[in-house]
Amino acid sequence: MPPMALQPGFELGGPLGAVPERVWLALAVFVLAVVLAWLVVKINAGLLRRAGLPETIEGTAFERTVRGIGTSTVAILSQLSGWFIVILGAIVAISIAERSYAEQFWSQATGFFPSFFVAVLILIVGVIVGDKVELVLSERLRSVKLPQIGIVPTTAKYSVFYVAFVLALDQIGVATFALVVLLALYTLALVVFTVVAGKQLLTSAAAGLYLFLNEPYGIGDEVKIGDERGIVQEIDLFVTHIESDGEEYIVPNDRVFEGGIVIVHDG
Amino acid sequence: MSTPADLLDDLTADLDALFVFSPSSGFYDRFEDLDGEVVVIAPENVVDAETFVELPLEFENVRDRIKFGVEGAMDRGVVDDGDEVGCVVSVFDDHDSLVRVQADESMHSGVYDLFANSRADPGVIRDVFEVVIELGKKGQKGKPVGALFVIGDAGKVMNKSRPLSYNPFEKSHVHVGDPIVNVMLKEFSRLDGAFVISDSGKIVSAYRYLEPGAEGVDIPKGLGTRHMAGAAVTRATNATAIVLSESDGMVRAFKGGELILEIDPEDY
Numbered sequence: 345m346p347p348m349a350l351q352p353g354f355e356l357g358g359p360l361g362a363v364p365e366r367v368w369l370a371l372a373v374f375v376l377a378v379v380l381a382w383l384v385v386k387i388n389a390g391l392l393r394r395a396g397l398p399e400t401i402e403g404t405a406f407e408r409t410v411r412g413i414g415t416s417t418v419a420i421l422s423q424l425s426g427w428f429i430v431i432l433g434a435i436v437a438i439s440i441a442e443r444s445y446a447e448q449f450w451s452q453a454t455g456f457f458p459s460f461f462v463a464v465l466i467l468i469v470g471v472i473v474g475d476k477v478e479l480v481l482s483e484r485l486r487s488v489k490l491p492q493i494g495i496v497p498t499t500a501k502y503s504v505f506y507v508a509f510v511l512a513l514d515q516i517g518v519a520t521f522a523l524v525v526l527l528a529l530y531t532l533a534l535v536v537f538t539v540v541a542g543k544q545l546l547t548s549a550a551a552g553l554y555l556f557l558n559e560p561y562g563i564g565d566e567v568k569i570g571d572e573r574g575i576v577q578e579i580d581l582f583v584t585h586i587e588s589d590g591e592e593y594i595v596p597n598d599r600v601f602e603g604g605i606v607i608v609h610d611g
Numbered sequence: 612m613s614t615p616a617d618l619l620d621d622l623t624a625d626l627d628a629l630f631v632f633s634p635s636s637g638f639y640d641r642f643e644d645l646d647g648e649v650v651v652i653a654p655e656n657v658v659d660a661e662t663f664v665e666l667p668l669e670f671e672n673v674r675d676r677i678k679f680g681v682e683g684a685m686d687r688g689v690v691d692d693g694d695e696v697g698c699v700v701s702v703f704d705d706h707d708s709l710v711r712v713q714a715d716e717s718m719h720s721g722v723y724d725l726f727a728n729s730r731a732d733p734g735v736i737r738d739v740f741e742v743v744i745e746l747g748k749k750g751q752k753g754k755p756v757g758a759l760f761v762i763g764d765a766g767k768v769m770n771k772s773r774p775l776s777y778n779p780f781e782k783s784h785v786h787v788g789d790p791i792v793n794v795m796l797k798e799f800s801r802l803d804g805a806f807v808i809s810d811s812g813k814i815v816s817a818y819r820y821l822e823p824g825a826e827g828v829d830i831p832k833g834l835g836t837r838h839m840a841g842a843a844v845t846r847a848t849n850a851t852a853i854v855l856s857e858s859d860g861m862v863r864a865f866k867g868g869e870l871i872l873e874i875d876p877e878d879y
Contacts, residue, residue: 559782563807563815564769575766578809585810587766 370441377433381426388422404475428461463515470508474501551597552581568606569595627694630680652680667726667737671878681714682723690714721871730849731763735812738788743855747876757857758800764849765809772819775804786812823847828868841865
């Protein structure tokens with residue numbers, strides 16, 4: 345049998361043959377990027393779903409809005425990663441096909457491009473987290489029947505939005521110094537107010553923690569804290585309830601440390 | 612010619628208030644434009660009703676359910692002594708019956724009082740009821756079990772009792788209603804003695820031997836020492852006692868030394 349001559353490749357005839365090899369390579373890169381993107385979208389969506397994201401963000405304003413336009417947060421987040429890869433593939437492909445063109449235009453754009461995607465991601469995550477914080481807080485505060493309490497969840501939501509916004513702007517290189525200073529001032533004010541207003545509560549809670557861990561006296565013991573003497577009815581983080589002769593004293597726990605306690609044995 | 616509606620006219624004539632038990636929001640909408648008082652009685656105020664009485668247990672017995680609602684409404688001054696009340700309740704299907712009752716002292720069984728005006732939080736009493744009902748249904752490993760829970764006024768109760776053995780809840784901070792606690796209480800229910808629970812639901816102790824004076828405690832004859840101890844401690848203190856009987860499997864609640872409520876766990 346005569347040995348068969350193997351053709352190592354094939355030549356394209358006609359007009360297609362005129363297309364330079366570089367362009368085919370670029371096309372292959374782009375197709376590869378699209379396939380990769382499709383895979384990443386599928387895998388990401390699966391991962392996010394398995395991580396329980398849909399249940400966690402259920403009921404947030406963002407999720408409801410995107411549901412309204414016929415998609416879901418999981419789809420948007422996973423497609424974002426897909427688009428990132430597709431556009432990256434397109435840039436690489438173009439730079440392979442037209443080297444000079446790419447150098448002129450894309451050299452700056454490619455540097456900017458990943459940060460832009462990160463910024464968009466931060467914004468979306470920020471909006472969702474803010475919504476979720478508002479939901480959780482208002483759920484927690486529902487038993488508090490005070491109309492003005494509604495401002496707390498809203499403030500928390502916009503604080504999270506603001507942080508996300510500043511982070512996102514910072515990603516794409518916008519000067520955010522003034523905004524960061526504003527954020528720092530806001531945080532400082534919050535901390536100072538909490539400390540000043542809640543000093544008594546904080547010291548009581550610290551003392552209460554000690555009482556919880558060591559339990560120097562328990563429910564049913566007869567004790568004397570300051571001038572009040574009676575039977576301990578209840579101990580919680582902030583206060584101790586002491587009862588004698590139908591009168592119930594509610595003593596803040598920091599008093600226990602200020603004045604000490606007397607435990608009465610067989611009074 | 613008369614239709615059933617004509618014959619039943621006197622059932623709905625001159626009602627002072629209408630009580631709707633556990634309505635869905637669609638069903639409640641039909642009552643909103645009604646003249647006169649509409650009171651919603653349900654485990655949760657899902658319809659945002661103006662006057663609402665919380666039902667701590669879905670009483671299987673319709674009489675108990677209605678009594679609880681009427682008592683709650685009377686306690687809040689929504690209806691007065693002698694008012695005629697129509698109750699829309701579910702017996703077999705959703706809201707299939709109308710019961711006309713007169714709100715008066717005879718409706719006063721103390722069940723509402725047991726939940727709303729006890730020393731302990733209503734939620735705590737409800738949680739203990741749930742544990743006891745579950746315990747009564749399943750028992751300990753299939754065998755019937757008895758239990759005694761003393762809720763509220765824990766300081767006084769502790770001073771009127773003594774430990775039978777080491778307290779398994781010493782230095783612990785578990786509350787009834789915590790997820791793991793039901794299992795724990797079930798396990799500890801084989802211990803002798805009473806559980807002591809504080810006003811806020813903290814489990815203070817197990818293994819307590821209650822020793823209040825039992826003079827003047829009047830409970831139905833035939834109930835055992837567990838019931839007697841439970842009733843007596845509620846007379847000597849401001850506590851509420853919930854007892855699961857080992858012999859007949861019934862759950863009974865005592866307050867002020869008196870039997871207030873008796874339910875069969877199998878009904879829930």
